[in-house]
Amino acid sequence: MTTLNEWDKKHFIHPTSSIQEQQANGPxxxxxxxxxIYLTSKDGTKYIDAMSSLWNVNIGHGRKEIAEAAKEQMEQLAYSSCFSNFSNEPAIRLAKKIASLAPPSLNAVFFTSGGSESNDSAIKIVRHYWRIQGQPERNKIVALRRGYHGVSAGATSATGIPEFWDMAGNLMQGFVHAKSPYEIGTEASIQSIREVIEAEGPEKIAAFMAEPVQGAGGVLIPPKDYYKAVRKICNEYGILYIADEVITGFGRTGKMFGVENYGVEPDVLTFAKGVTSGYFPLGGVIVSDHVHNVLKEKSEGVLFHGFTYSGHPTGAAVALKNLEILERENLVDNSFKMGEELQKGFKSIKEESTIVGDIRTLGLLGAMEFVQDPLTNKRFPAELKVAPRIIAALHERGVICRAVTYDNTDIVCFSPPLIITKAQIDDLVAILREAVLIVQQEVEEQLAAL
Incomplete structure (x- = not known):
């Protein structure tokens, strides 16, 4: 173990991690x-993976069927390029399967290696869509503050969390951000979108882009009528609507896709994560029949966009088996039912605690906010941040979760595998209750000493 720790510190730069912490303490x-739903460390400690690792292990860990599907495909055709109109059977079958699961008007799929690539691809596709129609000036993307769309150049620029810009800046031009309903309420957010469009000029806007639920922003769930109002604005101004379903797709919200909770259909939908449950890197973009028809009719020559692993046959085989399991085991329905159980558990903890503010779930996406005064929503002083303490207390008790502290918020996020049972939800809630009450006592003592 000591050797592994030292190798990790010397050779492995971790994604979205503290380099200083790594160098001081190792992994x-x-x-x-x-x-x-469990992960086990090299020293034998067992953890509830209450985040599905990175919101993605929807069918749970250790599914041998997936390994067998990958093995069979690798033995037959591990990889082949899909450039220059070459193709392979698993990619074709997966595109057809995803089209059958997506909202009715979305039927054509472009494959990527993951979520950031999917969102970058969507941005380029909608800009290309306008360019081939003689409107190259329509290249701006309107997104929401607190939205997260990935870490590649376009995706980072669309992301509405400034901390992600600090590393290397807003890497691309033409991105503007409206305020989210979490920040200012539903009506004010809708008005903010309209004002941004008017200020930039509707004739310069290519698309509006948002997650059905802002995951990394803190599991921020908008009211049911929010995206109907957004869709109406997009239609009014002739703007395309991109739904980022990288986190919310494939059952996470208790529906196959998150937009189904709001009764809307986007023009473009991006996906990744749950399509393979993390067993293979794969993502994609689904476009509406209208967008696809424009591409077919107006796009001349080569579409100069693609990734080495677009349409990867092994990845496609893994995704097909993953989706088979998702449907066979009714995991979308289980996500809805267990989400209700998780909400009940959150509510019981809130009733016992003096520091729990808003609690929310949509399927098996959930969040608990911590505030100094739940009646006034007064937040804790910056030096008394609670969410990281809750995460630490949960970790000590064998649960892995995620804290969100942007803009002085104090949020703990949950996204367990869709296979979770009521008994396992009860275990998770019991551990969470213990962690909350212990941290509550600590902060109350510290507040009293100030």
Whole structure:
């Protein structure tokens, strides 16, 4: 273990991690086993993976069927390029399957290796869509503050969390951000979108882009009528609507796709994560029949956009088996039912606690906010941040979660595998209750001493 720790510090630059913390302490945990909703470290400690690792292990860990599907495909055709109109059977079958699951008007799929690539691809596709129609000036993307769309150049620029810009700046031009309903309420957010469009000029806007639920922003769930109002604005100004379903797709919200909770259909939908449950890097963009028809009729020559692993046959085979499991085991329905159980558990903790503010779930996406005064929503002083303490207390008790502290918020996020049972939800809630009450006592003592 000591050797692995030293190799990690010397050779492995971790994504979205503190380099200083790594150099001081080495890796937080080295995992080497997984099964169901659990991860096991090299020293034998077992953890509830209450985040599905990165919102993505929808069918749970250790599914041998997936390994067998990958093995069979690798033995037959591990990889072949899909450039220059070459193709392969798993990619064709996966495109057809995803089209059958998506909202009715979305039927054509472009494959990528993951979520950031999917969102970058969507941005380029909608700009290309306007360019081939003689409107190259329509290249701006309107997104929401607190939205997260990835870390590649376009995706980072669309992301509405400034911390992600600090590393290397807003890498691309033509991105503007309206205020989210979490910040200013539904009506004010809708008005903010309209004002941004008017200020930039509707004739310069290519698309509006948003997540059905802002995941990394803190599991921010808008009211049911929010996206109907957004769709109406897009239609009014002739703007395309991109739904970022990288987190919310494939059952996470209790529906196959998150937009189904709001009764809207986007022009473009991006996906990744749950399409393979993390067993293989794969993502994509689904476009509406209208957008596809414009591409077919107006796009001349080569479409100069593609990734080495677009349409990867092994990845496609893994995704097909993953979706088969998702449907066969009714995991979308289980996500809805267990989400209700998770909400009940959150509510019981809130009733016992003096520091729990808003609680929210949509399927198996959930969040709990911590505030100094739940009646006034007064937040804790910056030096008394609670969410990171809750995360630490949960970690000590064998639960992995995620804290969000942007803009002085104090949020703990949950996204367990869709296979989770009521008994496992009860275990998770019991551990969370213990962690909350312990941290509550600590902060109350510290507040009293100030």
């Amino acid at each position: 937080k945990v080295i995992f080497n086993k997984s099964e169901g």
